[in-house]
Every structure is written in C-alpha cells, then in structure tokens.
Amino acid sequence: MHxxxxxxxxxxxxxxxxxxxxxIGWGLLALGKRIRDKPEQRMLIGVAAAxxxxxxxxxxxxxxxxxSHPTGTGLGALLFGPVxxxxxxxxxxxxxALLLAHGGLTTLGxxxxxxxxxxxxxxxxxxxxxRWLHCSFSVSVFCAAALADLFTYLTTSVQLALAFxxxxxxxxxxxxxxxxxxxxxxxxLAISEGLLSIVIFNALARFNPQELRDMAVLPAKRSGA
Amino acid sequence: MKRHRNALLLLIVVLLAALxxxxxxxxxxxxxxxxxxxxxxxxxxARALISQxxxxxxxxxxxxxxxxxxxxxxxLFALQAxxxxxxxxxxxxxxxxxxxxxxxxxxxxxxxxxAD
Numbered sequence: 534m535h536x537x538x539x540x541x542x543x544x545x546x547x548x549x550x551x552x553x554x555x556x557i558g559w560g561l562l563a564l565g566k567r568i569r570d571k572p573e574q575r576m577l578i579g580v581a582a583a584x585x586x587x588x589x590x591x592x593x594x595x596x597x598x599x600x601s602h603p604t605g606t607g608l609g610a611l612l613f614g615p616v617x618x619x620x621x622x623x624x625x626x627x628x629x630a631l632l633l634a635h636g637g638l639t640t641l642g643x644x645x646x647x648x649x650x651x652x653x654x655x656x657x658x659x660x661x662x663x664r665w666l667h668c669s670f671s672v673s674v675f676c677a678a679a680l681a682d683l684f685t686y687l688t689t690s691v692q693l694a695l696a697f698x699x700x701x702x703x704x705x706x707x708x709x710x711x712x713x714x715x716x717x718x719x720x721x722l723a724i725s726e727g728l729l730s731i732v733i734f735n736a737l738a739r740f741n742p743q744e745l746r747d748m749a750v751l752p753a754k755r756s757g758a
Numbered sequence: 759m760k761r762h763r764n765a766l767l768l769l770i771v772v773l774l775a776a777l778x779x780x781x782x783x784x785x786x787x788x789x790x791x792x793x794x795x796x797x798x799x800x801x802x803x804a805r806a807l808i809s810q811x812x813x814x815x816x817x818x819x820x821x822x823x824x825x826x827x828x829x830x831x832x833x834l835f836a837l838q839a840x841x842x843x844x845x846x847x848x849x850x851x852x853x854x855x856x857x858x859x860x861x862x863x864x865x866x867x868x869x870x871x872x873a874d
Contacts, residue, residue: 536804539820540805583844583845584842592799599803632825638821697808697812699811714804
C-alpha cells in the first residue's frame with residue numbers, strides 16, 4: 534500500500550516526515566483534549582480507528598486488473614475533524630509497515646501525509662461543503678469518504694512523480710503514469726469505501742443519534758484547514 | 759426500509775469487488791514475457807514504473823521485518839481486519855444494550871409517574 538520502503542529518495546523521505554510531524558502533534562493534542570473533555574467519546578474514537586484498520590486490510594480487486602485497498606479515514610475525519618485522524622492513521626500505517634512490510638518507515642512521513650492528512654482534510658471539506666449545499670446526509674458522507682480515498686492515492690501519485698520525474702515528460706508525465714496506476718484502480722474502491730461509510734454511519738446514527746448530532750451534523754467549532 | 763437500504767449498499771460493495779474477477783481478463787501470455795499476473799498490488803506496479811523511469815534507483819532501506827511467506831502475510835492481514843471488525847462489533851453490541859436498558863428504564867419511570 535502506498536509508497537514502499539526505501540522507494541523515496543532520502544531528502545524526500547525527510548521532507549515528507551517534517552511536513553507530517555506537526556499534524557501528528559496537533560492531532561495528538563486535539564485527541565487528548567477531546568478525551569479529557571468528553572471521555573464518553575473514547576469508544577467512538579476506537580471505532581474510527583477500527584474502521585481504518587478494517588478497510589486498510591481489505592485488498593480488493595479492481596477493474597484496472599490490479600488490487601489495492603480503501604483507507605477508511607473519512608469516517609473518523611467526519612466524526613472528530615481531520616486533524617484527529619493524523620495520529621490514528623499513523624498507527625494503522627505503522628502496524629502495516631512494521632509487521633507486514635507494507636508501506637515503510639522511511640516512507641511513513643509521505644504515506645501519513647497522503648492517507649492521514651490529505652484524505653481526512655478532503656473528507657471534512659467535502660462534507661461541510663455538501664451539507665452547506667443542502668445535500669442529504671448519506672450523499673454527503675458518500676462523497677466525503679470516496680473523495681478522501683481518491684485524493685489519498687492522487688497525493689501518493691504526486692509524491693512519486695516529484696521523486697521520479699519522467700526523463701522526457703518531466704513531473705506531469707510521471708504524474709499521469711503514476712496516477713494511472715493508483716487513481717484508476719482506486720475509483721471502484723473509493724465507491725466501495727463511500728458505501729461502507731454510509732452503512733457504518735447508519736449504524737452509529739441508529740444507536741447514538743444524540744452523540745452524532747453533537748459532533749458530525751453540526752459544524753465543528755474550528756476549521757481544520 | 760433502512761435495513762434493506764444497508765443490505766443493498768453492502769450488496770453493491772460485494773458486486774464491486776466480485777465483478778472485476780469476471781470482467782478482467784488476464785493478459786494473454788506470450789513466449790517472450792513471463793506469465794503475467796493479474797490483480798497484483800498497485801505498489802508492485804508502482805515499483806515497476808519507478809524502475810522503468812529511473813533504472814538506476816536503488817531502494818536505500820529495506821523493511822525490518824518481512825512476513826515469512828504470503829500465508830503469514832494473509833494471516834496478519836486477517837488479524838488486522840479481525841481486530842478492527844471485532845471492536846466495531848463490540849461497540850455496536852454495547853450501544854444496542856445501552857439503548858435497550860434506557861428503554862426499560864423509561865418504561866419503569868413512566869409507570870412510576872402514572873402511579874403517583
């Protein structure tokens with residue numbers, strides 16, 4: 534998943550790690566504050582992490598002939614804001630990097646940036662915009678989760694194209710090539726992720742309507758962007 | 759109605775995952791090329807593209823721990839999915855129970871206020 538161990542030049546690996554670090558720190562502070570203020574939400578934070586765990590373990594075949602997996606970060610971003618997903622996504626990525634040789638430690642910064650920062654940010658912004666445009670809750674959830682998934686892999690393509698520009702067509706040529714691998718495979722998977730996110734939101738709304746009303750439907754106090 | 763909708767959504771997810779298995783045909787192997795794989799991971803494809811764009815690039819770090827075989831790798835993936843799904847199931851079970859308990863308590867207090 535994402536960029537494999539050792540497959541980013543040293544400077545890029547350092548650069549993406551430095552770019553991701555402040556978000557992880559900010560996210561840890563935000564999560565800590567939330568657990569202190571609302572300890573009853575601890576379980577729901579666990580659910581957001583568990584959802585990302587399940588979805589990033591599902592390697593699905595795609596119409597492009599290769600397989601990849603969804604990311605599951607959209608749900609948590611809608612519940613707890615995009616910043617909170619930075620540390621949660623990092624845990625998922627660390628699990629896969631350490632135990633499964635999937636992703637990597639040197640590429641962790643870059644993978645955190647695409648999956649745990651850009652994806653959740655896209656999810657939150659999409660959701661807020663669609664709710665503001667009076668789209669239905671389910672449609673907004675679907676688009677937020679699906680676009681978060683897609684933008685995660687587009688970011689990966691950008692990262693790889695920056696590191697390995699094509700000798701003839703440069704950055705843009707490489708971007709087209711990398712995104713034709715990642716993004717095209719990801720389109721049906723993004724749709725799956727959007728649908729699964731609706732299902733889990735339905736389940737959460739069925740049992741915890743008040744909690745959800747407090748958190749997701751009402752706009753958050755602070756913008757994550 | 760809601761329950762049917764969820765079942766329908768899950769059905770679409772299953773179809774999205776299953777249809778490619780029928781629709782995508784494996785490339786016809788030629789004598790020159792080794793039998794081509796289908797449904798390999800996108801990372802492997804990306805790695806192949808990297809070595810095509812810059813053939814001189816050598817990965818400068820290797821994973822600390824490699825799953826001993828693809829079986830072990832699928833074991834760990836299954837474990838990851840099971841941990842996540844287990845927790846979600848646990849949470850939903852707890853929520854269901856709590857809701858039930860609340861309803862019982864409401865009924866009790868309702869009866870009491872009737873009695874007063």
